[in-house]
Amino acid sequence: MSPTAVLTVDQMRAAEQAAMSAGTSEWELMQRAGEGAAQWIARMAGGRDVCVLCGPGNNGGDGYVIAESLRRRGNTVHVVAPKEPGTETARTARAAYKGEVSTEGLPRNQVYVDCLFGYGLAREVTGEFAQLLENLRDATGYKVAIDVPSSVASDTGERLGPPVEYDLTLALGGWKRAHFTMPVMATMGVKRVVDIGLDLPADVPRLSDAPRISAPAADAHKYRRGLLAIVAGEMPGAPLLAAESAMRSGAGYVKLLSDHSHPDAPAELVIESAATRKTLSDERLSAILVGPGLGRKNKARDALGSALEAGRPTILDADALHLLDPAMTAGCNTAKIGLTPHEGELAKLCEAFGIDASSKFDRAEALHAETGMTVLAKGPDTILAGPEGVLFFERGSSWLSVAGTGDVFAGIAAARLAVRGEVQQALEEAVWIHHEAARLAGPAFTAGTLARSVNNALWSFL
Numbered sequence: 001m002s003p004t005a006v007l008t009v010d011q012m013r014a015a016e017q018a019a020m021s022a023g024t025s026e027w028e029l030m031q032r033a034g035e036g037a038a039q040w041i042a043r044m045a046g047g048r049d050v051c052v053l054c055g056p057g058n059n060g061g062d063g064y065v066i067a068e069s070l071r072r073r074g075n076t077v078h079v080v081a082p083k084e085p086g087t088e089t090a091r092t093a094r095a096a097y098k099g100e101v102s103t104e105g106l107p108r109n110q111v112y113v114d115c116l117f118g119y120g121l122a123r124e125v126t127g128e129f130a131q132l133l134e135n136l137r138d139a140t141g142y143k144v145a146i147d148v149p150s151s152v153a154s155d156t157g158e159r160l161g162p163p164v165e166y167d168l169t170l171a172l173g174g175w176k177r178a179h180f181t182m183p184v185m186a187t188m189g190v191k192r193v194v195d196i197g198l199d200l201p202a203d204v205p206r207l208s209d210a211p212r213i214s215a216p217a218a219d220a221h222k223y224r225r226g227l228l229a230i231v232a233g234e235m236p237g238a239p240l241l242a243a244e245s246a247m248r249s250g251a252g253y254v255k256l257l258s259d260h261s262h263p264d265a266p267a268e269l270v271i272e273s274a275a276t277r278k279t280l281s282d283e284r285l286s287a288i289l290v291g292p293g294l295g296r297k298n299k300a301r302d303a304l305g306s307a308l309e310a311g312r313p314t315i316l317d318a319d320a321l322h323l324l325d326p327a328m329t330a331g332c333n334t335a336k337i338g339l340t341p342h343e344g345e346l347a348k349l350c351e352a353f354g355i356d357a358s359s360k361f362d363r364a365e366a367l368h369a370e371t372g373m374t375v376l377a378k379g380p381d382t383i384l385a386g387p388e389g390v391l392f393f394e395r396g397s398s399w400l401s402v403a404g405t406g407d408v409f410a411g412i413a414a415a416r417l418a419v420r421g422e423v424q425q426a427l428e429e430a431v432w433i434h435h436e437a438a439r440l441a442g443p444a445f446t447a448g449t450l451a452r453s454v455n456n457a458l459w460s461f462l
């Protein structure tokens with residue numbers, strides 16, 4: 001199984017240092033990394049010519065190992081290196097490479113392997129390196145980034161030079177945060193990790209693995225499978241959309257608590273009158289969803305207060321996230337609450353809870369640490385911060401960028417919470433189901449079509 005740990009540069013260096021202290025030399029690690037990468041590249045290149053761009057550090061060192069490995073396999077290889085290697089191990093790799101090296105220019109129509117900078121990139125790329133990246137950007141051919149794209153800061157995904165679109169990115173030894181951070185993750189093509197035998201730490205963020213979802217037990221009935229109450233409010237459409245997807249996410253019973261007439265609601269959806277303190281304190285409720293279409297007036301605030309008072313496992317989304325503040329959650333068992341903010345809602349929550357952080361990762365992690373609530377920071381990249389640690393996800397379909405998909409997500413998450421009882425597991429499953437439903441819904445789907453493909457998405461995880 002490939003490693004799922006997602007590391008910072010410091011954590012990566014520490015893992016490499018530990019391997020070296022245990023007797024594996026840096027040169028040995030570089031050879032494993034370069035040989036592992038070369039295997040992938042050889043497969044993709046077939047008999048095509050390969051051009052390797054080598055920088056001055058150990059990422060460049062990997063490049064010389066890759067170049068020599070491909071040369072021995074019979075590919076025509078050309079290395080472009082504007083500067084001589086600056087580290088001892090990269091110099092060893094340079095000496096072991098027996099082919100051509102030039103200091104500038106980029107041959108045309110090649111398989112390009114970019115080893116200019118790896119996780120050591122610490123400042124803006126300028127001069128001849130920036131020129132090379134621009135040439136690479138404009139070149140036609142299959143492009144591979146080794147470890148990370150050479151103009152990207154590994155910890156933050158910050159862009160520090162000309163952008164290049166890659167077909168393949170090979171992470172060496174383990175994933176870095178940039179691999180799952182937008183917008184740069186969308187430029188990396190297919191991503192694979194090359195295992196170089198490092199002992200990676202367990203207590204770090206991880207890449208989420210596809211969940212296993214169980215069919216209901218043989219003796220299941222609708223209450224045992226999970227009863228979900230969805231609290232409607234000012235706007236009728238959003239909670240109905242959430243209910244339509246919740247009904248298809250595995251819960252046994254979904255109730256929409258609403259005073260609207262909902263002429264478009266499916267016959268099998270149970271609609272009862274608007275939530276009250278009494279209906280929400282029903283002990284049979286396995287989970288509550290509050291937020292989609294709730295509104296932000298006093299009535300909405302009261303409904304949110306009643307839901308929190310009920311103390312059931314709860315998902316808060318949309319308007320509920322705008323109303324939430326420390327006074328409302330005081331006295332709540334926050335371990336039972338999941339928040340599903342998009343970027344603007346996350347910023348608003350951080351303001352309300354006095355959190356001073358700017359990146360999505362730091363905000364999600366700090367909001368969980370400060371409040372005890374589990375935070376699913378949505379968007380084109382997704383971060384889940386909860387009691388089991390922080391999880392990153394692969395990207396979902398970009399067709400999800402349409403109105404209403406957040407309501408669909410909230411419905412899936414709340415239904416999975418009704419089934420599972422655990423907030424972090426429910427949210428993790430919901431991300432996968434949402435992405436799979438989007439894949440099944442085809443191009444240019446509407447939120448309604450997405451909601452209707454949710455039950456078929458579950459097939460993939462049974």
Ligand SMILES: NC(=O)C1=CN([C@@H]2O[C@H](COP(=O)(O)OP(=O)(O)OC[C@H]3O[C@@H](n4cnc5c(N)ncnc54)[C@H](OP(=O)(O)O)[C@@H]3O)[C@@H](O)[C@H]2O)[C@@H](O)CC1
Nearest residue numbers: 016029030057058059117118119120121122123124125147
């Ligand atoms: N350690 C290990 O065990 C293993 C490590 N591995 C590999 O090592 C990579 C990390 O290597 P690394 O630390 O040498 O950094 P790297 O990314 O090559 O760049 C640093 C060099 O670039 C320079 N430089 C930086 N920014 C610059 C700029 N804007 N413009 C110009 N120059 C700039 C910087 O110079 P300086 O800042 O000192 O002036 C330095 O010379 C890692 O990603 C993986 O590929 C694998 O082999 C597995 C085993």
Ligand SMILES: [K+]
Nearest residue numbers: 114117146148
């Ligand atoms: K690189």
